[in-house]
Amino acid sequence: MNASKREAIDRLLKMVFRATGLVTIGLLGGIFFMLLFNSIAFFAKGNPIDFFTGSQWNPGSDAGNYSILPLLASTGFVALGSMMIAVPLGIFTATFLSELAPDTLRTILKPVIEMLAAIPSVAIGFLGIVLVGPAIARVFGIQNGLNALNGSILLAIMALPTIITISEDAISAVPKTYKEASLALGANKWATLFQVTLPAALPGLIAAVMLGLGRALGETMTVLMATGNAAALPKGFLDSIRTITATIAIEMGEVPYQTTHYFALFAIAVVLFIITLLINLLGEFFANRLRKFHA
Template identity: 65%
Template structure:
């Protein structure tokens, strides 16, 4: 009797997990279908070539312009700046925690780093406006510090927990025999780390970087508050920019329903969906490669 009841619960658990997996796929396909349906309605009115290559985004004027290129370049610029900051800090922190920090220090630092992911993005954006923005303005001599650099620094902070956690797991996963062999031929700890451990952990570290990029690309509130939201073509890190996520957040609440502008927002959301999908697929590829490496 007890065995039959246990088998019944096991069967029920399998069915529940299978159902939730199917529901996730159905929801994802529904979101993708909605995006593509509304994007198709937009492209019935605006040429896809003009949409991708246009250098002006001004849907509210009498001569409406729906060029996504400034938004696309702004998104890539802020993400690039964030990764320039976050990658060396994240990998360096992961290497320190894994190879140099004692267990006591690691147990203190790692939870603190991981808690950065729990800070609401609106709080980080507020700090960018109140503290970081005025400092950037003072250093550059500008009227305000709401620009691409401000957004990049804040996104770097938000991406760090992902990069540090996954990169540290990758470094920890390198077999101890590799390090012992390196020490055996006379290499010191730094040489072993840079020439043996990090190259061996490269797939996992690349996965950490790609997932960090995905985290930065999809962020909304922080860049909405900290980058100035100017739709002009960006000229550098010290100029105000407007990202794809910020554009959707600002304009979707006030745009008339089923207008060209309304459909245009779905079109740029589809572009953002495609960007994040590609980044996450690349990250998943390296994660799987790292798992196979660990299994071997």
């Protein structure tokens, strides 16, 4: 193949890759502006102050209460609870795989952990109904276990593969010279791990947490099945909740077209879109810091 043909192929491939990237950006922008356009129609009819500060989401009432606050609080409850479980478990598991596990055990555990991401969310939600929920009800002596705690446990399971995989990569990327220098100065294995290795991998660990949190915030079917779907301000993890994603999934299929209720669902979708986008951007920021740090 002569030089002119290679140059022509290179230009063609560059154009294809550039077009693919632009299409992806265009699709993302189109989705956002579609959500934004419909949410503006809601704010033109409703009161934005009530939307963000009210205490009820009750479209079926005579007054038509459309407040995102109980949905946002429910989403925050279940996401925070899932991270309280998944972050320490995920980081310690990643540390074990990277620094302590024998090679044979590592080759077995890594594929098993990654396979967790392939389990359908509806299957995890079903386990929450038949196993986790009844167990919570027995332990805490409550009527049923369909509450924020149930959703937090299930979302933690779903976020673990993301957190473990990215954390393990971040810990493995710490240069061996750091560890060797620490050991040479007289630090033992555990001091080196907690005072050198993990702090050096901190940008990657933060990226893992951010991306795991984004995974938890965007989940729909699991929280729809396992949290009770009560659209009220939660007071604790044993209260039934309804997240933003579950509300959209439940109500969008039956809401009359171009009504206030219809546009209100787009408004809460925009809020969720912005929150998830910011979290993913933070995750990418810290991941890029890790790559530059070890470049």
